[in-house]
Amino acid sequence: MTLSNAMQEYLAEAYRLAYYQDGDPYVSTSALADVLNVSAPAVTRMVQRLKQGGYLEHEPYKGIALTSEGEREALENIRRHRLVECFLVHVMRFGWDEVHDAADDLGSAISEMVVDRMDKMAGHPRRCPHGEPIPSKDGRMPRLKDHALNEAEPGQEYVISRVNTHDTDKLRYFAQLGLKPGTPFHLKDRAPFNGPIQLEVGSSTVVLGHELAGVLRICTDDEFALA
Numbered sequence: 001m002t003l004s005n006a007m008q009e010y011l012a013e014a015y016r017l018a019y020y021q022d023g024d025p026y027v028s029t030s031a032l033a034d035v036l037n038v039s040a041p042a043v044t045r046m047v048q049r050l051k052q053g054g055y056l057e058h059e060p061y062k063g064i065a066l067t068s069e070g071e072r073e074a075l076e077n078i079r080r081h082r083l084v085e086c087f088l089v090h091v092m093r094f095g096w097d098e099v100h101d102a103a104d105d106l107g108s109a110i111s112e113m114v115v116d117r118m119d120k121m122a123g124h125p126r127r128c129p130h131g132e133p134i135p136s137k138d139g140r141m142p143r144l145k146d147h148a149l150n151e152a153e154p155g156q157e158y159v160i161s162r163v164n165t166h167d168t169d170k171l172r173y174f175a176q177l178g179l180k181p182g183t184p185f186h187l188k189d190r191a192p193f194n195g196p197i198q199l200e201v202g203s204s205t206v207v208l209g210h211e212l213a214g215v216l217r218i219c220t221d222d223e224f225a226l227a
Contacts, residue, residue, distance in 0.1 A: 003053075005108045008077045010036065010046050011055060014066055015074035019141065026063040072139055079135040080107040080115050082128035087118035089129040096129040096180070097171035126226050130171075131162025131181030131217070133226055142226040146219040150197060150210050154190045159183065161219040170215060177206050179216060182224060 003011075013035050017027040033043045047064055050056045055070035066074060084103040088094040094102070116137075119125075126142060127133055133142040146161035160183045163174060174180065178201050186200040194210040208216075 003055075003073060007046065007050060007053075007055075008073060008108075009104075010043075010050060011066065011070050011074040012077040012081070014056065014064060015071060015078065018066070019144075025065040026059065027065070028063040032064070075135040075139045075141060077107070078141075079137070080110070082132060082134045083115055083119050083122065083125075084110070085128045085130070086122040086125045086134075090122045090125070091118075095172070096175065097168045099129065100166045127162070127181060129181070130166070131160070144226065145223045146217040148214045149187075149208070149216040149218050150190070150194075150213040152187055152190070152218055154187050157184065157186055157221075158218040159221050159224045160185070161217040161224060163215060164217055165215045170212070174216070178202070178204070179206070184221065 010032070014027050014032060017031055017035065018025050021027070029043045029047060030040065033040050036043070047056065047058055050070065051058050051064075054067055055073060056064045056066050058064050081103045084106050085096075085099045088099040088102060088106075089096055125134060133144050135141045144161070149158075152158060160179055160181050162181055163171065165171070179185075179199075183201065185206075187197070188200050188205070189198040191197070197208050197210065197213045199206045199208070
């Protein structure tokens with residue numbers, strides 16, 4: 001069975017959703033519909049096709065879970081996408097706010113040999129420009145440990161782990177503030193009742209609203225290196 005670009009995208013998104021669920025392999029079809037911005041009937045049709053191809057299992061009231069073959073395809077897709085993003089940002093000097101859709105388009109058209117060369121030219125990165133972990137060539141996904149900035153304890157040192165958005169305006173704003181994956185900062189204060197959050201980034205003070213701060217995931221310096 002030859003997988004279409006859409007089928008690969010479904011598998012990749014199902015893997016991404018399950019990855020952040022702390023060991024629960026099942027993903028609801030409604031969550032998949034939301035992240036892909038498609039209708040429930042469209043998800044149902046695609047799930048049936050992928051199930052027939054042996055790429056996933058579907059349990060009523062539990063959702064879908066990838067089979068070993070489905071996980072392999074998902075990891076290949078994720079690796080290709082994130083390495084293309086790295087190449088576009090680190091080698092071709094595109095902005096991190098410009099590359100998500102371009103990586104989708106390019107990733108579906110390039111060979112594994114080209115992906116390997118992009119990996120080498122980008123310096124064999126372990127995270128994409130947005131901080132997401134990059135699977136190894138043999139299909140191992142690094143484990144990620146981070147949490148939302150708006151839930152963190154003040155008075156401690158942290159590092160930006162990743163940004164949980166592809167919104168162009170938000171990415172540009174974070175870049176203006178110097179808040180990119182790998183950036184160390186001191187969490188100075190977090191106001192009560194979902195109030196503003198104050199960071200010290202180098203010699204600058206940055207203030208973020210509670211909702212916007214929730215887009216940023218943070219970790220310790222050791223955790224940023226990935227397990």
